[in-house]
Amino acid sequence: MLIISETILKVENVDKKYKKFSALNQINFCIQSGEIVGLLGPNGAGKTTILKIISQLTKPSSGKVLIIDKNGELQDINNSPKNLIERGFLIDIPQFYDTNPYSLLKYIARLTNYRKQNTISRINFLLKKFDLYDWKYKKIKTFSKGMKQKLGFMVGIIHEPDLVILDEPQTGLDPESRILMRDFLKQIQSEGKSIIISSHMLNEIREICDKIVLINKGNLIGFDTIDNLEREFFVKEIICEISNPIQLNDVSIIMNKLEQELKTLIINTEDDDKNPKGIRYDSTHNSFIFRYDGSMDSRSKILNILSNKFSSDLAVSSFYEPKDSQLEKLYTQMLSKTK
Amino acid sequence: MRKNNRNMHAKIIYNLRKISAIIKFEIHLQKKKIIYFSILAISMYVVIVVMPYVLIPNTSLPPTQYEFYQLNRGYMSYIYLVLLLINSFVFSGIINSEYTQKTALNIFPLVSKFKIYFGKFIANFLILIGIYTIHYLVMALFSYYFYGEPIFYTLIFSFGLFILYSLVLASITTFLSSFMASPISVLITIMGLILIGFDLINLIPTSLGLEPIYSLSYLDNIINYILYPNFSSLPRYIEYYEGSDLLRRWLFPSLGGALFVLSLYSIIFLLVGFILFKRRDL
Numbered sequence: 001m002l003i004i005s006e007t008i009l010k011v012e013n014v015d016k017k018y019k020k021f022s023a024l025n026q027i028n029f030c031i032q033s034g035e036i037v038g039l040l041g042p043n044g045a046g047k048t049t050i051l052k053i054i055s056q057l058t059k060p061s062s063g064k065v066l067i068i069d070k071n072g073e074l075q076d077i078n079n080s081p082k083n084l085i086e087r088g089f090l091i092d093i094p095q096f097y098d099t100n101p102y103s104l105l106k107y108i109a110r111l112t113n114y115r116k117q118n119t120i121s122r123i124n125f126l127l128k129k130f131d132l133y134d135w136k137y138k139k140i141k142t143f144s145k146g147m148k149q150k151l152g153f154m155v156g157i158i159h160e161p162d163l164v165i166l167d168e169p170q171t172g173l174d175p176e177s178r179i180l181m182r183d184f185l186k187q188i189q190s191e192g193k194s195i196i197i198s199s200h201m202l203n204e205i206r207e208i209c210d211k212i213v214l215i216n217k218g219n220l221i222g223f224d225t226i227d228n229l230e231r232e233f234f235v236k237e238i239i240c241e242i243s244n245p246i247q248l249n250d251v252s253i254i255m256n257k258l259e260q261e262l263k264t265l266i267i268n269t270e271d272d273d274k275n276p277k278g279i280r281y282d283s284t285h286n287s288f289i290f291r292y293d294g295s296m297d298s299r300s301k302i303l304n305i306l307s308n309k310f311s312s313d314l315a316v317s318s319f320y321e322p323k324d325s326q327l328e329k330l331y332t333q334m335l336s337k338t339k
Numbered sequence: 340m341r342k343n344n345r346n347m348h349a350k351i352i353y354n355l356r357k358i359s360a361i362i363k364f365e366i367h368l369q370k371k372k373i374i375y376f377s378i379l380a381i382s383m384y385v386v387i388v389v390m391p392y393v394l395i396p397n398t399s400l401p402p403t404q405y406e407f408y409q410l411n412r413g414y415m416s417y418i419y420l421v422l423l424l425i426n427s428f429v430f431s432g433i434i435n436s437e438y439t440q441k442t443a444l445n446i447f448p449l450v451s452k453f454k455i456y457f458g459k460f461i462a463n464f465l466i467l468i469g470i471y472t473i474h475y476l477v478m479a480l481f482s483y484y485f486y487g488e489p490i491f492y493t494l495i496f497s498f499g500l501f502i503l504y505s506l507v508l509a510s511i512t513t514f515l516s517s518f519m520a521s522p523i524s525v526l527i528t529i530m531g532l533i534l535i536g537f538d539l540i541n542l543i544p545t546s547l548g549l550e551p552i553y554s555l556s557y558l559d560n561i562i563n564y565i566l567y568p569n570f571s572s573l574p575r576y577i578e579y580y581e582g583s584d585l586l587r588r589w590l591f592p593s594l595g596g597a598l599f600v601l602s603l604y605s606i607i608f609l610l611v612g613f614i615l616f617k618r619r620d621l
Contacts, residue, residue, distance in 0.1 A: 056448040058620040089449075095441040097368055104445070110360035111450045113353065155445055 006033045008085065008163055008194050009054065010074060014063035016049055022218055023049045027063070029213045029223040031194050033162070036185065038209035039198035040331060046218040047198040048092065051167050054196070055089050067163065086112065088161035090169050094152030096140045101132060101151055104140065105158050112159035126154045130180065145172040153181060157188065164188065166197040170204055182208055206327045214334050221334045227294065230330050236294030236321070237329075240306060241287040243317040251281050254313055258288065261305050265298050267291045288314075289322075357450055361458030366466060369429070373466050376425045380474045383421045389481055404482050404491050405566050418474075420533075425470060426505050427529045429463050430512035432522030434616055439521055456517075456613050464509055468502060475501075493566045500562045500597065507555065507604045508533075514612035518619065548587045550576075552596055555604075560591040570594075 009031040016024040024046045031037050039047050052058045054065055059078055066074040067084050075081040096104060102123060109119045127133040130150045135143070140151065149172045156164060164185075170178050178201075185195055185208055199205050205212060206226065214221045214229075222229050230236045246254065258279050259266070266278035268291075280289045292298045306316055366373075391398050401407045434456070437443035446455060475498050479490045511532070515525045537556040551557040564570055576589045592600070 057444070087448075089444070091444050092441065094444065096445060097364075097442050099368060103364070103367060107360060107364045108445065108449065110364075111357055111446060113356070 006068065006072065007031070007074065008033045008068040009196070010064075010066040011050070011054070012064045012066065014050070014053060014060045014065065016046070016053065016058070016218075017061040024053075024060070024215075024218045027215065027218075027220050029220065031163075031196060033194050034189060034192045035211065036189050036195045036197065036209045038205035038212040039196060039215070040202075040205060040212050041198075041215040042335065044217075045215045047215065048167055049218075050215070051091055051165055051196070051198060055087075055091055055165055057091065085162040086159055087163045087165065088156040088159065089165045090152045090156040091165070091167045093171070094148055094155070096148065096151065098139065098141060100135075100137045100139060101127060101154075102136045104151070105154060108155050108158050112161075114159040122158060122160075126158065129184065130154065130177070146174060146177060149173055150177060150181075160188075160193075162193055164193060164195045164197075166195065168199055169197065170199060170201055178204065202327045202331060214331070216335050226327060226330070229334070230327075231294035236292055238290050238292060238299060238302065239282075239285075239287050239318075239320055239322055240290065240302075240314075240316055241285065241318045242314050243286075244315040246281075246286065246314075248283075250313075251283075254310070255279060255281060257313075258310070261309055262290065262302060265290075265292055265302055265305075267293060354454065357454050358458045358461070361450070361454060362462040362465070365459050365462030369463065369466055372429065373469060376428070376470050377473050380418075380421060380425065380470055381477050384418055384474060384477055384481075387418060392485065400485055404486050404488070405493075407482055407485065408478065408491075408494060408497065408566050409563050422471060422474065423505075423508060423533050424530065426467055426508050427512055427526055427533070429467055430509050431516060431525040431529065433459055433463055433513050434516040434612070435519055435525065436522055438619070452617050453613070456513075456616055460509070460513055460609065464506065467505060467509065471498070471502065471505065491566070491568070493568060493570070496565045497562050500565060500601075503598070503601045503605075504555075504559055504562060507601050507608070510605045510608035510612070514608040514615070517612040517616040550589050550592070552592055552600055557589065558592055558597050558601060561594065561597045564591040565594070 007030050011027055011029050014024055014027040015022070027046075027050060029037070039050065041047050049058070053060050054067075054077075056077055065077050067077050067081065067087070069075050069081065069083045070085060071083065075084060077084070099107075105123045105126070106119060109122070114122070123136075124133065127136055130153070132147060132150060132154075135147065140148065143151065149169065153166070153169050156166065156169075170181060173181065182204060185197070189195060189208075197205075197209070209226070211223065211225050212229065213223045222232070224232070262279070268278040278291045281287075282289060290302055292302060303316075303319055306314060306319075392400060401409075432439075437455075443455075475494070479494060483490055508529075512525060512529050515528055516522070519525050519528070537554065540551075540554050540556075564573060567573060571594075573591075575591060575593065576587050578585055578587050580586070591597075
């Protein structure tokens with residue numbers, strides 16, 4: 001069992017060049033044990049290249065990738081490492097040998113020296129968990145894309161690795177399977193395993209990741225917890241739903257008053273589509289949206305002011321953070337800053 | 340010291356287990372090929388060699404088993420060609436198919452490239468030996484059927500040398516497969532070498548009168564000549580005059596020379612192939 005908060009993967013100043021094209025520039029981040037880190041970025045950003053470097057499928061042009069060994073020491077994976085912790089991989093769209101899931105998983109278990117006496121029960125457990133048990137002895141080439149994706153995931157985790165590296169594992173999965181995979185990832189995280197996962201599905205990332213690494217055009221744009229990044233990029237918002245009807249004529253008056261009262265708490269930046277004003281009114285949902293610094297203190301102050309000074313104008317029915325849309329905003333805003 | 344030995348011992352067993360898992364799985368994957376190619380080798384043999392004696396009247400058998408064997412696998416005979424082509428088919432996709440089909444992503448880096456390369460090579464070579472053994476057994480059985488006398492022990496030597504020769508061909512094919520893009524391109528190249536390339540190389544030293552010990556088509560001749568019990572006393576070349584020049588035509592290499600060169604080729608091509616494979620990115 002690994003010690004909590006131990007760094008188990010460290011990416012140090014990694015560059016990758018293909019002739020004149022620079023795929024990665026000075027990438028730095030690390031993963032602690034028991035952490036799930038999401039790798040985000042648009043197509044061609046360099047996500048798969050990073051994962052391939054971590055998976056030793058390709059070497060960096062410069063820089064190091066360090067992974068902890070079974071004695072707790074970090075070792076450069078490209079410098080004849082010994083006794084590294086067990087790792088599992090799902091890189092790229094999975095393609096399989098012309099065989100059945102049982103033979104394939106048994107083969108992978110053998111290659112990873114997984115306990116022989118547990119192999120069969122582990123295979124059966126995973127096949128049942130991901131609804132492929134009835135396909136145990138069927139040819140993989142007859143499988144649908146989603147089934148192959150699930151099998152690829154099983155190949156990555158059959159040997160209960162300490163570090164799981166997943167490249168868009170939810171591609172082609174139906175919602176039920178996505179939930180299944182998400183729950184399973186949380187379960188293995190609770191067992192102290194670490195996971196690095198690349199995905200375009202921001203909701204999934206928001207649900208399961210402790211931190212995100214955002215890259216664009218081979219450059220690291222941000223690496224932190226989602227909360228911290230949202231604060232850093234001023235996309236923390238709070239929605240205040242109002243139960244009493246507001247006349248359109250009154251909106252601008254209330255807005256002015258709100259801006260006046262909350263001016264120290266609200267963050268106003270340049271007014272454009274991606275980064276709108278600090279206070280907005282959403283007439284469809286009869287709610288006000290405030291952009292603030294994300295701290296608990298500011299949040300309670302805003303609520304206090306609304307309750308005390310606007311009690312005659314606004315009857316606040318709920319007060320919450322729009323989680324999903326914030327990550328989307330964070331994503332687009334971080335990318336736009338690098339363009 | 341004792342602890343170090345124990346660790347070393349455990350490590351060797353650990354690595355051997357992985358290689359044996361690769362061999363078993365590869366044989367499991369190729370079982371259809373084993374069946375198809377064995378049937379092909381046997382049926383080609385029966386149709387081309389055996390059937391004429393049975394079906395065509397007045398077709399006489401060669402006087403001895405030696406000649407019968409020679410005729411069966413004389414250089415560039417159809418049967419021999421089929422066996423070599425089976426070799427090419429088995430090995431042409433051994434490495435690059437892992438790249439073209441992206442199956443390598445299932446196993447790297449769970450297992451080192453060294454183990455994959457040699458594990459797959461050993462597995463496929465075992466398959467080849469299996470197919471060739473079936474072919475030789477069938478040949479021996481028919482020989483017994485036609486001549487009614489014990490099988491000559493020299494057939495085993497011939498078989499051993501044929502296996503070594505196949506090892507060289509397998510190494511060359513694996514070497515090509517380790518850097519060429521697709522199995523088809525490897526297959527075309529190796530077939531070109533078998534059909535034309537090796538003979539072209541043979542022409543150069545022949546004109547100089549030197550023993551073409553490095554030529555695969557020359558080395559191949561020993562597989563036939565070793566069938567004779569008096570192999571060691573057979574003349575290895577013949578001399579003749581062309582005008583006033585005394586020329587020498589080499590018939591077959593010495594056993595030691597053939598074993599050395601064939602082994603050397605196998606090792607060189609396998610190792611160079613491995614180095615190229617190791618440098619290849621997925």
